[in-house]
Amino acid sequence: MDDKIPKCNVNSDISNSIPIGPQHPALLEPEYFNIRLDGETIIDADINVGYLHRGIEAALEKKDYVQSVFLTERICGICSSHHTIAYCGAIELLHGAEIPMRAKYIRTIIAELERIHSHMLWLGVVGYEIGLDTLFQLVWRDREHVMDLLEKISGNRVNYAMNKIGGVRRDLDPKILSEISKTMDIIKKQVIHYIDIVSKDNIVILRTKDIGILSKEDAKKYSAVGPVARASGIKYDVRDTGYEAYKYIRFDVITETKGDVFSKVVVRAKELIVSSDIVKHCVKHIPKGDIYIKLPLIVPSGEVVTRVEAPRGELIYYVKSDGTNKPARVKIRTPTYANLLSVKTMLIGHDLADVPVIVVGALDPCFACTDRVTILKQTGNEILDASNLRSIADKKYN
Amino acid sequence: MKAVLKELGNLYKQDNSGYYILVKDLEEALSVLMKLGIYRISNITGCDTGEVIEVIYTFIWDNIPINLKIEIVRDNPKINTIIGMYPGAKLYERELSEMLGVKIVGNDEPENLFLAHDSPKTPLRK
Amino acid sequence: MIKTALFRIKDKILNIARKKSPWVLHYECGGCNGCSIETFACLSPRYDVERFGMQEKGNPRHSDVFAIAGTVTAKNKDVVDLIYHQMSKPKVVVAIGACAISKGIFHDAYNSVGPVDKIIPVDIYVPGCPPKPEAIMDGIIKAIELLETN
Numbered sequence: 249m250d251d252k253i254p255k256c257n258v259n260s261d262i263s264n265s266i267p268i269g270p271q272h273p274a275l276l277e278p279e280y281f282n283i284r285l286d287g288e289t290i291i292d293a294d295i296n297v298g299y300l301h302r303g304i305e306a307a308l309e310k311k312d313y314v315q316s317v318f319l320t321e322r323i324c325g326i327c328s329s330h331h332t333i334a335y336c337g338a339i340e341l342l343h344g345a346e347i348p349m350r351a352k353y354i355r356t357i358i359a360e361l362e363r364i365h366s367h368m369l370w371l372g373v374v375g376y377e378i379g380l381d382t383l384f385q386l387v388w389r390d391r392e393h394v395m396d397l398l399e400k401i402s403g404n405r406v407n408y409a410m411n412k413i414g415g416v417r418r419d420l421d422p423k424i425l426s427e428i429s430k431t432m433d434i435i436k437k438q439v440i441h442y443i444d445i446v447s448k449d450n451i452v453i454l455r456t457k458d459i460g461i462l463s464k465e466d467a468k469k470y471s472a473v474g475p476v477a478r479a480s481g482i483k484y485d486v487r488d489t490g491y492e493a494y495k496y497i498r499f500d501v502i503t504e505t506k507g508d509v510f511s512k513v514v515v516r517a518k519e520l521i522v523s524s525d526i527v528k529h530c531v532k533h534i535p536k537g538d539i540y541i542k543l544p545l546i547v548p549s550g551e552v553v554t555r556v557e558a559p560r561g562e563l564i565y566y567v568k569s570d571g572t573n574k575p576a577r578v579k580i581r582t583p584t585y586a587n588l589l590s591v592k593t594m595l596i597g598h599d600l601a602d603v604p605v606i607v608v609g610a611l612d613p614c615f616a617c618t619d620r621v622t623i624l625k626q627t628g629n630e631i632l633d634a635s636n637l638r639s640i641a642d643k644k645y646n
Numbered sequence: 647m648k649a650v651l652k653e654l655g656n657l658y659k660q661d662n663s664g665y666y667i668l669v670k671d672l673e674e675a676l677s678v679l680m681k682l683g684i685y686r687i688s689n690i691t692g693c694d695t696g697e698v699i700e701v702i703y704t705f706i707w708d709n710i711p712i713n714l715k716i717e718i719v720r721d722n723p724k725i726n727t728i729i730g731m732y733p734g735a736k737l738y739e740r741e742l743s744e745m746l747g748v749k750i751v752g753n754d755e756p757e758n759l760f761l762a763h764d765s766p767k768t769p770l771r772k
Numbered sequence: 773m774i775k776t777a778l779f780r781i782k783d784k785i786l787n788i789a790r791k792k793s794p795w796v797l798h799y800e801c802g803g804c805n806g807c808s809i810e811t812f813a814c815l816s817p818r819y820d821v822e823r824f825g826m827q828e829k830g831n832p833r834h835s836d837v838f839a840i841a842g843t844v845t846a847k848n849k850d851v852v853d854l855i856y857h858q859m860s861k862p863k864v865v866v867a868i869g870a871c872a873i874s875k876g877i878f879h880d881a882y883n884s885v886g887p888v889d890k891i892i893p894v895d896i897y898v899p900g901c902p903p904k905p906e907a908i909m910d911g912i913i914k915a916i917e918l919l920e921t922n
Contacts, residue, residue: 395813551659554663761883
């Protein structure tokens with residue numbers, strides 16, 4: 249039995265390659281990382297994408313404009329209404345039309361409610377990866393308040409189908425508006441409690457401080473967007489351009505300077521508070537009026553670029569029309585795609601056990617938007633037993 | 647701002663959604679943008695119109711999109727890489743070559759990003 | 773005679789044990805992730821699937837129930853096959869969502885190879901886009917009853 253186990257080599261720079269593959273307990277979506285190790289430290293990392301690639305851009309050219317809105321909604325289940333805001337906004341720009349003010353406020357309320365549920369989902373999953381299961385259960389319990397609201401407004405918890413070309417589909421009556429306001433008070437109170445837990449709890453601090461650092465120069469070099477860039481000190485938020493109702497609302501853009509996973513946690517947690525304030529402001533100042541204007545089915549020819557701030561960063565749509573009722577070309581650039589190149593910089597130098605924390609905590613991947621995957625195969629020669637692993641942990645945390 | 651952009655090429659469209667410029671010499675236009683302080687590339691789109699292949703590079707300057715469009719021939723399309731000036735363009739160029747069959751000189755990797763070995767090749771070509 | 777009786781008793785006890793604590797493996801093949809999020813929401817305190825003894829484990833060799841969501845893409849079909857063969861018998865497969873049952877809204881997308889039952893045999897179908905967490909729990913409980921009779 250002993251000769252079947254390969255002996256440890258005296259040469260110390262042997263490196264093992266561990267793939268972390270499409271199906272893995274730590275990953276919610278299929279992703280593929282190929283990680284080269286030296287002992288327990290990561291010296292190189294590579295990403296393979298494409299497991300969720302379905303061919304949506306080609307499928308959008310076969311449908312007419314009204315049908316294609318439903319397909320863009322199902323690119324991603326977590327940021328679904330942001331995709332429709334960008335797409336419907338592009339078509340309305342091609343028409344040269346402006347939607348009614350009440351519709352803009354309703355779109356903003358739905359977008360911010362979606363940002364709240366997406367960040368709470370992420371916060372729970374980070375707690376699960378770190379080992380703090382209590383945070384996962386607490387946050388997902390409070391997330392259900394937001395999901396109930398979305399179900400009362402639109403009829404479905406995911407894929408709400410609220411946006412259409414020319415406005416929104418359903419109106420909000422005063423009873424729902426007051427309920428939204430009360431729920432936002434509850435959420436704000438709970439989020440302040442979570443920020444307190446996260447900044448003082450020993451488990452979170454040990455596992456996230458100084459892990460996965462992305463410096464400001466690297467974030468600029470690899471064109472990072474969203475909370476990943478904001479935690480490294482780059483103040484970049486597309487909501488500043490004032491699309492939909494954002495130009496009538498004053499809000500803060502949260503930035504941190506260190507760039508490690510802990511600053512990313514703080515940035516996203518504080519954005520929850522900013523979002524709940526935006527929703528309350530919209531509910532208080534929503535104007536009366538129509539929710540929809542009728543636009544012709546044939547779109548005039550031209551091309552247009554629109555950008556929105558999805559929960560994970562900047563989402564860009566390029567739509568080209570050739571004067572018929574079907575789009576000629578739609579190109580979608582999602583935020584996780586833009587952040588992929590910076591993952592390698594964040595991973596190198598850390599331990600294998602930090603991979604789920606960095607990948608989920610820092611990057612917050614939405615691979616359904618990006619279509620990528622990971623696979624694992626065992627090719628190493630060195631075998632570490634329990635006492636070796638224990639000594640590595642002791643060295644790190646003491 | 648408008649004067650600087652007019653020098654890059656033919657400014658054929660300008661509205662709330664940004665500036666759209668048709669350029670002939672891409673490297674010269676990019677070096678002008680680098681001098682203005684634009685360090686981030688946001689998107690590269692390829693579109694097959696039936697007659698030519700259009701490649702559109704999107705940059706953001708002062709919160710406004712600036713789109714540089716170049717046109718290349720459909721048979722055996724080739725284009726130079728820009729990752730020397732903008733390293734963030736690496737994945738966008740690979741996607742362009744995979745979906746439309748455009749050869750990128752300087753950023754040629756044989757492995758596909760998205761398509762499997764039995765998926766249709768260059769699916770976005772007409 | 774005594775030996776067969778003993779085997780029967782052992783099988784009955786194992787069946788009761790399997791029914792009271794099924795372990796679920798979840799995999800997302802190629803959908804929008806809406807169904808995955810709803811499956812994960814079953815673990816949250818509101819729906820609390822652990823009162824049925826269910827746990828979500830990441831390892832195929834430990835699981836009895838394979839909950840699969842999303843349409844199968846070209847790169848993923850070998851992965852799904854491999855996971856199915858790594859699970860030990862008896863096992864059941866639950867297809868969650870419209871994309872897993874019939875390709876759903878991606879029926880004309882070029883990279884989507886087919887619904888799940890083209891690759892592996894499926895026992896229970898849960899329709900919806902996405903189905904609510906209560907519907908997913910109902911589907912998994914029906915699947916566990918199949919385990920007993922398998």
